[in-house]
Amino acid sequence: MTRFLNMNSLLKYSANLRFARHLSLSAKMNAYKVENLLVIGSGLMGSGIVQSAAHNNRNLKSIVLQDISEDALNKAKSKIEQNLNKIKQKKADTNIDEIVSKITFSTSIAPKSTENLLIIEAVTENLGLKQELFKDLNQKFKDCPSVVFATNTSSLVCKDVAKHVDNMDRFVGLHFFNPVPLMKLVEIVVLENQTSEETYEAMANFVKEMGKVSVRCKDTPGFIVNRLLVPYMFEAISMLERGDASARDIDTAMKLGAGYPMGPFELIDYVGLDTSKFICDGWLSKNYNIIKESKLLNEMVAKGRLGKKVGKGFYDY
């Protein structure tokens, strides 16, 4: 009987322990569940992120889009309205005013609440600029226990971007794709021995709540997609430089022979030749042996042939 009692209390004790662990884990998870969102930088990516969040994430209590430029904020607002208008043509019940009214447009870094706040940095791809911004954010929010910092950089090493951040367990890469409202993927970049599992889990949940799909990857140059895509684009330019085939034929070949929705030159024109060059220069300056400098790309950028956004790149638009 004594033995039975002992065994019984042991079982109870271990059940209590499991329950206590479960409670403490849930408490931690609750602490990391995103409820407030602040996106910094209202360009192509920042505006797309807040549009998707306002449209799809019903658990957010507030969404703020911040930019240093009032003009950029105005453009972001009309771009979001335009995009939603297009969506409304296919889905008549889309309530544009309701979605837009969830977003606060602001020139100052003023989240509605620091409780379970996610701050996504989506400013211009410049290491110094991003480092200074995170230095400022670190000063402002380092004593707020449930603030997570994320960078949307596409080519920089997240660890370098976070140079001045103290709480690295709550720092993560959140790499959205362009155009954000249409592209389903988000790469969650976990910094080794730094980003905590709770932060990762909270980001995976946040991405799901936005109706998107996440993949987990390490903080390596180009993460997954750009690490494979950028060398492919640069090899296509090398083929053109060598005279192996025309841009049009290379594009046709990859679309019809490999089943890609766009050829490499259509893709570079879409991404921007300047952006492609910026990624290349950044990787070369770090001595990553991934791609070689392209004379043709440099010449085209110097001539202002930056791609679709300016009406001319490898093709004229």
Ligand SMILES: NC(=O)c1ccc[n+]([C@@H]2O[C@H](COP(=O)([O-])OP(=O)(O)OC[C@H]3O[C@@H](n4cnc5c(N)ncnc54)[C@H](O)[C@@H]3O)[C@@H](O)[C@H]2O)c1
């Ligand atoms: N364009 C893409 O295809 C793409 C895809 C994935 C990720 N990204 C990354 O997203 C980030 C933003 O890219 P984008 O294409 O949206 O750039 P963009 O040039 O369209 O927008 C950048 C915005 O940042 C603002 N800004 C600059 N400094 C600021 C500061 N200190 N505080 C607040 N706002 C500031 C600018 O006014 C501008 O509105 C970059 O890191 C880029 O690498 C871009």
